[in-house]
Amino acid sequence: MPTLAEKKTTRPSRPAPELIFGDLWEFDPAPETADPKLKPRYDLFIDGKFVAPKSGKYFDSINPANEQKLAEIALAGRDDVDAAYAAAQRAFETTWGKLPGRERAKYLYRIARLLQDRAREFAVAETLDGGKPIKESRDFDVPMAAAHFFYHAGWADKLEYVAPGRRIAPLGVVGQVIPWNFPLLMLAWKIAPALAMGNCVVLKPAETTSITCLKLAEILRDAGLPPGVVNFVTGAGETGAAVMSHPIAAKVAFTGSTEVGKIIMRSLAGTEKKMTMELGGKAANIVFDDAPIDQAVEGIINGIFFNQGHVCCAGSRLLVHEPVAEQVLAKLKNRIKVLRVGDPIDKNTDVGAINSREQLNKITAMVASGVKEGAELFQPACKLPSKGFYFRPTIFSGVSMSHRIAREEIFGPVLSILTFRTVDEAIEKANNTAYGLSAGVWTDKGSRILKMSTELKAGVVWANTYNKFDPTSPFGGYKESGFGREGGRQGLLDYCKLV
Ligand code: NAI
Ligand code: MG
Numbered sequence: 427m428p429t430l431a432e433k434k435t436t437r438p439s440r441p442a443p444e445l446i447f448g449d450l451w452e453f454d455p456a457p458e459t460a461d462p463k464l465k466p467r468y469d470l471f472i473d474g475k476f477v478a479p480k481s482g483k484y485f486d487s488i489n490p491a492n493e494q495k496l497a498e499i500a501l502a503g504r505d506d507v508d509a510a511y512a513a514a515q516r517a518f519e520t521t522w523g524k525l526p527g528r529e530r531a532k533y534l535y536r537i538a539r540l541l542q543d544r545a546r547e548f549a550v551a552e553t554l555d556g557g558k559p560i561k562e563s564r565d566f567d568v569p570m571a572a573a574h575f576f577y578h579a580g581w582a583d584k585l586e587y588v589a590p591g592r593r594i595a596p597l598g599v600v601g602q603v604i605p606w607n608f609p610l611l612m613l614a615w616k617i618a619p620a621l622a623m624g625n626c627v628v629l630k631p632a633e634t635t636s637i638t639c640l641k642l643a644e645i646l647r648d649a650g651l652p653p654g655v656v657n658f659v660t661g662a663g664e665t666g667a668a669v670m671s672h673p674i675a676a677k678v679a680f681t682g683s684t685e686v687g688k689i690i691m692r693s694l695a696g697t698e699k700k701m702t703m704e705l706g707g708k709a710a711n712i713v714f715d716d717a718p719i720d721q722a723v724e725g726i727i728n729g730i731f732f733n734q735g736h737v738c739c740a741g742s743r744l745l746v747h748e749p750v751a752e753q754v755l756a757k758l759k760n761r762i763k764v765l766r767v768g769d770p771i772d773k774n775t776d777v778g779a780i781n782s783r784e785q786l787n788k789i790t791a792m793v794a795s796g797v798k799e800g801a802e803l804f805q806p807a808c809k810l811p812s813k814g815f816y817f818r819p820t821i822f823s824g825v826s827m828s829h830r831i832a833r834e835e836i837f838g839p840v841l842s843i844l845t846f847r848t849v850d851e852a853i854e855k856a857n858n859t860a861y862g863l864s865a866g867v868w869t870d871k872g873s874r875i876l877k878m879s880t881e882l883k884a885g886v887v888w889a890n891t892y893n894k895f896d897p898t899s900p901f902g903g904y905k906e907s908g909f910g911r912e913g914g915r916q917g918l919l920d921y922c923k924l925v
Contacts (some may be wrong), residue, residue: 435479450808454670456773458560463550464637467498468508470660471643473513474653481503485636486678487662490557490779491770491814499636502659504668507628510657511674513625514599521765522626523596527583533620534579536649541572544645548638550771552610552748555637557779557815558733559770570895574913577897578618581918585623594922596624597700603666605682606632606781612681614638615912617656618897621815623921626655630669632682633662635784649734654863667693673698677688677921681738684835684861684906702910702920704738704902706835707863709884710856711892712846715749717868721890723757726841729866729892731765731777735838736785737840738907739864741892743825743832744843745852753774755823763806763820775838780815789838790819790879792815796822796831801842835861849874853881862904866892885911 462508467484469476484498489585517523522530539856541548544886545689549564581588588594600620604612609631620627639658646656663686670678670690677700680690682698684705694701711729713722729741746754770778778788810816817838823844825832832842846852856865865884867875879887885903888894895901900911910920 433727444893450766453766453774457769457771458546458550458553458564458773460546460550462554463547463641464497464554465553465815466635468500468640468660470500470502470510471640471646471658472506472510472658474647474651476643483920485633487634488553488595489633489814490781491554491811493813493815496554497637499633499640499660500907502630502661502668507659507665507668507672510628510659511599511601511672512900513654514628515674515745515849516627517652518596518598520657521652522621523598525624527585527624529650530621531579531582531871533649533651534582534618536573537645537651538575538579540649541642544574545569548610548641549864551641552638553770553778556606556609557770558736559775559778560727561775562733567608567611567641570897571610573616574611574618574897578622582622584885585918585922587723588922589924592924595925597923598676599628599674600677600679600921601669601672602627602629602671602679603682604629604631604794606635607733607738608637610638610642611715611824613642616679616681617910617919619917621624621655623918625921628657628659628669628672628675630659630661630666635662636660665746670694677701679811679910679920680704684908685906691735700920702902702912704910704912705906705908707738707740707903707907708743708833708835708859708861709739709741709864709866710743710745710859710882711866712745712852712856712868712878713747713750713754714867714869714871714874715747716870717750718870718890719750719757721753723754723761725866725890725892726754726758726866727761727765727818727867730841731762731839732776734780734817735883736781736837736892737895741864741866742836742840742842743856745846745855746843747852748845748847751843755843756819758821759804762804762821765806765808765819767808767816767818768811776873777819780817781837785837786815786817788838789840789869792831792834792836793820794830794842796840796842799829799831801825801829808841809835827855833859842924849877853878857883863902863907864888909918
């Protein structure tokens, strides 16, 4: 028998930490195999039925992970948008607008449950059409979409508490346009409060990600939602403009780029329409030297690489306290070396496909500008699939406030790191942006969290966490990030009038 001392000396020595982090271990492929039940062709959903577009035109929706065609989507023209609004107005006047809240709640609960029943199928469809990792669509997008329907079902019979002491009424028909980064979740954010409040809806999904919207139409039909209460028209910017400017729309809600938000606002100036806009962002994630550093590093990674950085509230600027700047940078570099970039349908994938070739080109150009302006680039040497749209997780250090990568929204997996010395400098730098959607603060000090969350001009400030969402908590921006709130009691206020 070896003695204890001998045992100690014969134990194999552990590899140095650099070796553990240096290589990405090969995993066997682990694709999610649930059937997404896709149809080869999707028509418009108007008045409770799937109908062909009047123009007879369709466009392709592709899988950005391999550029293969998934389905054909109807291209709605002005006539189709008119038909959708006419159906919505009829439904508002004859069925939905007359139902008591407790009856509307039953439909919302039914939609939530049917979505839960088909959760895996929806997650696969979302991943195939949009490129996000299956673990995100499965564990975040689909459950959160169901949670929004459940939450608003709970409100539908308690609307007198939305504005205590006041009487409220629905607006009528609302027009909504949503982007491609959270197709099903944005749809739930938009239609659940509208329906709970008694409004009817005409909604357009983004042209690259229409499939889960049209699959949800199947659920609305199966839930027995009266025809015309919700109508989906598909297409690109022209269809979106027709939805936003339609004379029947009492309110319009838009989520997307600041550029298009401004176009819509200009075109609606002087009309009676109510408006809410959820636009771009350039959030600061601020790390102080007393923060739990490993936890902060995970939060930073989640803040910008989550969903390929296709997140309006992404923590795209890291402001790090000088005493810990080197340490944080070293840990971030080690961490992104082991992010798995690749096929989004694989259950091990951390960073999936970029949503479209246009978006990939935009990210590539922004990263080139960072290099040209003198910031220091770091990318892991991971292999990228030969087909499809992919971008390596990217960290820029030595960034200054004048660099484009510090000012403009990139909407990709690209982190720009700046440093600061004092609390005031951190606040000043964080607020020195045209946007104001979100921010993050990492510190051990509660008083500092309170100070920062008061002084940061951002709609959401996360403390010692990032990208946390809940239907009960309102979300929305300051400045060029838009106005109006979604979620919580505040979100419902944007879908009613006080009478
Ligand atoms: P976009 O703003 O053009 O698209 C968003 C939605 O608006 C889509 O459904 C689109 O069809 C629709 N749309 C386009 N033009 C319209 C118009 N004139 N009237 C009404 N609707 C219209 O965004 P895009 O071009 O896909 O992405 C460009 C950049 O916008 C991204 O790189 C990112 O920086 C930002 N973006 C921000 C989002 C956010 O959640 N805040 C979401 C998507 C993009
Ligand atoms: Mg697509």
